Amino acid sequence: MLAYDQLLKQMAENQWFAGLAPDVQQEMLVDSRIQRLNPGEFLLRQGDAPGCFYGLVHGALKVSSLGEDGKEAILTVFEVGNWFGETSLLDGLPRMHDMSAVTAVEVRCIEPADFERLMSNNGFARAIAALQAMHSRLVYKMLEDSMLRSTRMRIARRLDHLAHGDTSLSLNERHVLNITQDSLAMMLGITRQTLALELKSMAGEGAVILKYGQVQIASLAKLKAMASGL
Known part of the structure; x- marks a missing residue:
């Protein structure tokens, strides 16, 4: 397990996390729990109830969906430093996709109650809005590419x-x-x-x-x- 200073430096390589106030960064890392996955294990599945807000500390996670014919579509791959999972925490609806470990994975999990407390901080709430907008833009870009390119x-x-x-x-x-x-x-x-x-x-x-x-x-x-x- 990384020492706190090493963890903070590693996660701050991500532009979104680096833009948060230092006290918010500290609260996110200190109050989160560690979860580890072996390659192929699922962090969450489509239809799961809303759970944690996650930060990827080690490894890579595949975001995917299965069609009716069993064919897999990979939407994206999350890498170290990414934070994700905010959508279901914001709208209260089930998870939209499967998320599984490509390699050995370690994530930081912020529980829903802690996420709600963080959302009372205006700076964090604005950052979550920006993160959601960034994820939405990427989805629309991929949709545009599939239709027009x-x-x-x-x-x-x-x-x-x-x-x-x-x-x-x-x-x-x-x-x-x-x-x-x-x-x-x-x-x-x-x-x-x-x-x-x-x-x-x-x-x-x-x-x-x-x-x-x-x-x-x-x-x-x-x-x-x-x-x-x-």
């Missing part, structure tokens, strides 16, 4: 998002994305074969390098051009 543009835009931590929207870019083509295809709602053909073409144009279990970004400029349809 070409397959290549959708792939390039999602890789660009993943380079910034997907939901984290980090200012720092990374060039090695530890994601399988199967998972990326499920994120985009396309077949593995369609994705493979597009990635091969993008690699031929020098935008990406394909490795086992990875997509490496060779040129972010070329990737962004593809994401813009250029």
Whole structure:
């Protein structure tokens, strides 16, 4: 388990958490309980009653849904520093998606009563409104992409998002994305074969390098051009 100073520094790498007042940051971390998951275990399932507000301390969590035919759609992957789960706490409705551990995971869980107490702090309440708006914007962007963008543009835009931590929207870019083509295809709602053909073409144009279990970004400029349809 990380010492408090290390934990605070790690979580503050997330822009949303870093923008909170120091006393609110401390209250969130000190009053939360630790929950650990092994790979494949569920943090929550679609239809679950509202529970905790979560902060991801270690590992990665997959947010997904299953269709009537059993086909899985991956909506996003939460990485270290992300806070989530506010929607059901705000509207009192059941959880909308499954959330399971991709790797070994550790989360901080803020219980509903503690979340309500934090919401009495105007700064925290405004931050939750901003977090909800950020999550909503991402959903609308994905919906817009699925309806209006070409397959290549959708792939390039999602890789660009993943380079910034997907939901984290980090200012720092990374060039090695530890994601399988199967998972990326499920994120985009396309077949593995369609994705493979597009990635091969993008690699031929020098935008990406394909490795086992990875997509490496060779040129972010070329990737962004593809994401813009250029």
